[in-house]
Amino acid sequence: MLLCASCNRAKSWSCEHCENWIDSKDIEICLKCYWGRPENYDHVTLEKIRRLELTWQGVEVNFFEALEKEADKGNIALPEYIKLLLMDYIGKRDKNGA
Incomplete structure (x- = not known):
C-alpha cells in the first residue's frame, strides 16, 4: 500500500507500539490490521478502530x-x-x- 509521508509515519508508529509486533510478530494478525489490509481489516494495532481518509478538492x-x-x-x-x-x-x- 502506497502511503503519504504522514500516513507512513502513523503506520510505523502504530506497528512499533503494537503488542503483536512487540511480542509474537504473527503475520496473520498483521494481515487483519488496517495497516496490513486497509480494504478489509478487523483492527488497528489490535484495537477495535475504524479509519476513514477524506480528501476535499476543487469546489x-x-x-x-x-x-x-x-x-x-x-x-x-x-x-x-x-x-x-x-x-x-x-x-x-x-x-x-x-
Whole structure:
C-alpha cells in the first residue's frame, strides 16, 4: 500500500507500539490490521478502530471550509464535528425508516 509521508509515519508508529509486533510478530494478525489490509481489516494495532481518509478538492474545498467554520463555532475538533453530523444523520434516517 502506497502511503503519504504522514500516513507512513502513523503506520510505523502504530506497528512499533503494537503488542503483536512487540511480542509474537504473527503475520496473520498483521494481515487483519488496517495497516496490513486497509480494504478489509478487523483492527488497528489490535484495537477495535475504524479509519476513514477524506480528501476535499476543487469546489469541495468550499464545503470543507464551511464545515470547519461550524466546528470552530462550537469549539469542536473538525473530525469530531463530522462524526456528530453523521451520527445525527444516520439516527434521523433510522427513525424515519429510510
